[in-house]
Amino acid sequence: MRILHVLSAEFFAGSVAxxxxxxEAHRAQGHTVWMISDSNQLLTGATQLKAAISDRGYGQRIQNIRLIRRLVRREQIDVIHAHSRAASWVSHFALRGLPVPLVSTVHGRQHLHTANSLVDIYGDKxxxxxxxxxxHLITEIKMSAAKIVEIPNGVTFGVNEELRIKEELTANNSPLRIAFIGRFNGGKGERAAxxxxxxxxxxxxxxxxxxxxxxxxxxEHLPPAGKTALAQLQADFGERIEVVGFTKDVPGWLARTSLVIGAGRVAIEALGAGRPVLALGEASYAGLVSEATFAAVAASNFGDISAVLAPSAVDFAAVLADARAVLRQPGPVAAxxxxxxxRHYNSPTVAARVLETYQAARMSKAAPNFIPVLMYHKIPDAPLATKHQIYVTKEKFARHLAYFRKQKLTPITFADYLKFxxxxxxxxxxxRxxxxxxxxxxxxxxxxNLLPLMQQFGYRGVLYLLGDAEIRYNKWDADFDPTESRSEIMDLAQKHAxxxxxxxxxxxxxxxPRLTTLPLPEATAEIQRSKAELxxxxxxxxxxxxxxxxxxxxxxxxxxxxxxxxxxxATDTGGMHLEDDRxxxxxxNMFPHETTSSLFKxxxxxxxxxxxxxxxK
Structure with missing residues (x-):
C-alpha cells in the first residue's frame, strides 16, 4: 500500500514515536510510506515533508490542505493516517471528493464541544x-461505535532485556533511583510539580x-510551584537530583532505575523492561501496576485517560506510600x-492490526453497502428427513444460481476480497x-452436486472444512440425535478438487464443538490446529x-x-457492514424452501x- 502519515510534531511525544x-514496520513489509509533519528530521526512512501541521491558523491550514491534496494525487496514495485533531482536520478537507480513505488515531480525550459532535473530521476509521x-468517543463525542477500533500503541521491546535487568540490579554500583518520565508542560507538568x-x-x-x-x-514549562520545589531539592540534595530533560537514551535510564512514575508509552516501556511502575497520568493515579490491575490500568493508558469527564485530583499521600513500599524492597516486576x-503492546502485532484497519477503511469507502454472505450446508439430490433444515436440493440450488446471475450478483471469496x-x-x-x-x-x-453446478455457472465459493480428516460423517448431529441420519464427509481427494x-x-x-462451552485453551487449540492441519x-x-x-x-x-x-x-449476528467487525x-441462513421473494430479500x-x-440482533 501507499501510506501517508500526517502528524503534529512540535516535540517528540508518544504519538510521534x-x-x-x-x-518503519510497514516499510519493512514492502509498503511505501510518506510523512508530513512539523519536522522533517524524524528517525524514519519514509519520505518526509515539512509543514506546520500544529499551526491552526486558517492561512496555514489552507497551505497544508493543498500540500496534502497534491501529494495524494501525484503519488496515488491509498490511505492517509492522521495522528492529531489538527492533522485529521486538514486531511479531511484535503480528501474532499477523492476516493481515498482517512484513518485517525486518537491519542487522548477530545474537547467536549458541539463542533466535535456535529462535524466528523476523523475519517472512515x-x-x-x-x-x-x-x-469516551462513543458516549461523550457520539461517534459511531462501528467506526472505532481499539488498538494500543505498539512498542519494540529489547530481546535480551531480562538478562540486562538482572545484571543492572545486581551491580554493586547501581544506586537506588526513582524516575519521573514524561512531559513537564500541561497536565503532566502539574503532576511533576x-x-x-x-x-x-x-x-x-x-x-x-x-x-x-x-x-x-x-x-522549561514546568509550573512555577514545580520550579520552586525543584530549586529547593537541588539546594538540599545536590547531585542526587538528576535533571536529565529530553534524551534519546530512555532505555538506558530505565536500566538504571528502581522505580518509574509515568503514564502512556513511558509506563509500557518501563514495564516491558521489568521496572516497577506507579501509573500516574493526567486523568488519575492508577497505582502500582500488577498482573491483577494490568487490564484496568491499561484501559486508562496508565492513568492518562478517563472514560468520562471527571475530577482528576490525586492523593499524593498514596503515591508516597506506594513509592516507599517499592523502594524498601526494590526488584524487577514479575516475569x-x-x-x-x-504481548499486549507487541509492535508487529499492532502494525498488523493497523494495516488491517487501513484495508477496512479502503473497503468501507469502495464498497459501502452490505455484502450478502450466504450460508449453505448440504446439497442433496432429494429432500432430507431432518429437523435441522440445513440443506437445499440440487434442483433448487441451481435455481438460486440462476437467480444470482439474472440479478447480476458476482460471487467472490474472502480471499478475493482481501486482494482488493x-x-x-x-x-x-x-x-458492483x-x-x-x-x-x-x-x-x-x-x-x-455443488461443485459441478458452480462450475457450470463459472462461480467459486468458500468451503469450510474440519481439520480432523478422520471425521467422515456429521457425528456432532447424528451421534446425539437418533432421528438424524448420517451424512458423509468428503475424502481428501474430493477436497483437493x-x-x-x-x-x-x-x-x-x-x-x-460449540467453542464458547469449552475452556479457552481447548477452544484455542481447536481453532489453531484446524488452520494448520488444513x-x-x-x-x-x-x-x-x-x-x-x-x-x-x-x-x-x-x-x-x-x-x-x-x-x-458467524450466523445471524455481526456488523451492518463486513468491515464493522472482521x-x-x-x-x-439458507433453507430448503427459499423463494424468489426470499432470495431477493x-x-x-x-x-x-x-x-x-x-x-x-
Missing part, C-alpha cells in the same frame, strides 16, 4: 489507543542513597507481568454487486474461519484473530438493517 514505528478512550513538592522530599530524606531523575521534554505487557483490500487488485474492478457463497462441513454431496477449481478453503475447527493437507492458505453453530464471544474471537485468520464468520461477519443491500430491526 507511534507514527514513526508504524512507518478511528483507532482508539485504549478502552477508556473508545468509551506535585511530586517535587509532596513526594520526592520525604523519600530523599528517608533513603539516603536515593537519586531522583527528571526525564522528558518541555522542562508474568512483563510478558503480559509485551490490500491493493493486489484495483478497486476499480471490485464487483458482490456476494459470498459459503458452505459448511464439507459433505460429499458438495463434491457430487475444490482447491483445484479455485475455491477458498476455510477452517471450521477440528471437531465441530493448510498442510490441502496446500492452500486459510484466511477465514467459520464458528460452528455461529457460536462466538470476545475471547473466542480474539483467539481466531491470534491464530492468523483475517475473518471470522471477526464476526454476519451470515445468512436476503441478497438486498438493506437486508442486514431489516434483520436487526426484526430480530433485534
Amino acid at each position: 507511534y507514527a514513526v514505528q508504524l512507518a 478511528i483507532i482508539a489507543i485504549c478502552g477508556n478512550l473508545r468509551e 506535585a511530586l517535587l513538592e509532596q513526594v520526592f522530599p520525604p523519600l530523599l530524606r528517608e533513603f539516603p542513597q536515593l537519586r531522583v531523575a527528571l526525564i522528558g521534554g518541555e522542562l 508474568a507481568l512483563r510478558q503480559q505487557v509485551q 483490500a490490500n491493493g493486489e487488485l484495483p478497486l476499480a474492478d471490485f464487483p 454487486r458482490p456476494i459470498i457463497l459459503t458452505f459448511d462441513d464439507g459433505y460429499t454431496d458438495n463434491y457430487t 475444490f482447491v483445484a477449481a479455485g475455491w477458498e478453503i476455510g477452517a471450521h475447527t477440528m471437531s465441530h 493448510e498442510a493437507a490441502l496446500r492452500t492458505t486459510i484466511v477465514s474461519f467459520a464458528y460452528p453453530y455461529g457460536d462466538c464471544n470476545e475471547p473466542v474471537k480474539t483467539a481466531v484473530r491470534a491464530a492468523g485468520f483475517a475473518f471470522g464468520v 471477526m464476526q461477519v454476519f451470515r445468512i 436476503k441478497t438486498s443491500p438493506w437486508y442486514r438493517s431489516y434483520y436487526r430491526w426484526k430480530r433485534r
Whole structure:
C-alpha cells in the first residue's frame, strides 16, 4: 500500500514515536510510506515533508490542505493516517471528493464541544489507543461505535532485556533511583510539580542513597510551584537530583532505575523492561501496576485517560506510600507481568492490526453497502428427513444460481476480497454487486452436486472444512440425535478438487464443538490446529474461519484473530457492514424452501438493517 502519515510534531511525544514505528514496520513489509509533519528530521526512512501541521491558523491550514491534496494525487496514495485533531482536520478537507480513505488515531480525550459532535473530521476509521478512550468517543463525542477500533500503541521491546535487568540490579554500583518520565508542560507538568513538592522530599530524606531523575521534554514549562520545589531539592540534595530533560537514551535510564512514575508509552516501556511502575497520568493515579490491575490500568493508558469527564485530583499521600513500599524492597516486576505487557503492546502485532484497519477503511469507502454472505450446508439430490433444515436440493440450488446471475450478483471469496483490500487488485474492478457463497462441513454431496453446478455457472465459493480428516460423517448431529441420519464427509481427494477449481478453503475447527462451552485453551487449540492441519493437507492458505453453530464471544474471537485468520464468520449476528467487525461477519441462513421473494430479500443491500430491526440482533 501507499501510506501517508500526517502528524503534529512540535516535540517528540508518544504519538510521534507511534507514527514513526508504524512507518518503519510497514516499510519493512514492502509498503511505501510518506510523512508530513512539523519536522522533517524524524528517525524514519519514509519520505518526509515539512509543514506546520500544529499551526491552526486558517492561512496555514489552507497551505497544508493543498500540500496534502497534491501529494495524494501525484503519488496515488491509498490511505492517509492522521495522528492529531489538527492533522485529521486538514486531511479531511484535503480528501474532499477523492476516493481515498482517512484513518485517525486518537491519542487522548477530545474537547467536549458541539463542533466535535456535529462535524466528523476523523475519517472512515478511528483507532482508539485504549478502552477508556473508545468509551469516551462513543458516549461523550457520539461517534459511531462501528467506526472505532481499539488498538494500543505498539512498542519494540529489547530481546535480551531480562538478562540486562538482572545484571543492572545486581551491580554493586547501581544506586537506588526513582524516575519521573514524561512531559513537564500541561497536565503532566502539574503532576511533576506535585511530586517535587509532596513526594520526592520525604523519600530523599528517608533513603539516603536515593537519586531522583527528571526525564522528558518541555522542562522549561514546568509550573512555577514545580520550579520552586525543584530549586529547593537541588539546594538540599545536590547531585542526587538528576535533571536529565529530553534524551534519546530512555532505555538506558530505565536500566538504571528502581522505580518509574509515568503514564502512556513511558509506563509500557518501563514495564516491558521489568521496572516497577506507579501509573500516574493526567486523568488519575492508577497505582502500582500488577498482573491483577494490568487490564484496568491499561484501559486508562496508565492513568492518562478517563472514560468520562471527571475530577482528576490525586492523593499524593498514596503515591508516597506506594513509592516507599517499592523502594524498601526494590526488584524487577514479575516475569508474568512483563510478558503480559509485551504481548499486549507487541509492535508487529499492532502494525498488523493497523494495516488491517487501513484495508477496512479502503473497503468501507469502495464498497459501502452490505455484502450478502450466504450460508449453505448440504446439497442433496432429494429432500432430507431432518429437523435441522440445513440443506437445499440440487434442483433448487441451481435455481438460486440462476437467480444470482439474472440479478447480476458476482460471487467472490474472502480471499478475493482481501486482494482488493490490500491493493493486489484495483478497486476499480471490485464487483458492483458482490456476494459470498459459503458452505459448511464439507459433505460429499458438495463434491457430487455443488461443485459441478458452480462450475457450470463459472462461480467459486468458500468451503469450510474440519481439520480432523478422520471425521467422515456429521457425528456432532447424528451421534446425539437418533432421528438424524448420517451424512458423509468428503475424502481428501474430493477436497483437493475444490482447491483445484479455485475455491477458498476455510477452517471450521477440528471437531465441530460449540467453542464458547469449552475452556479457552481447548477452544484455542481447536481453532489453531484446524488452520494448520488444513493448510498442510490441502496446500492452500486459510484466511477465514467459520464458528460452528455461529457460536462466538470476545475471547473466542480474539483467539481466531491470534491464530492468523483475517475473518471470522458467524450466523445471524455481526456488523451492518463486513468491515464493522472482521471477526464476526454476519451470515445468512439458507433453507430448503427459499423463494424468489426470499432470495431477493436476503441478497438486498438493506437486508442486514431489516434483520436487526426484526430480530433485534
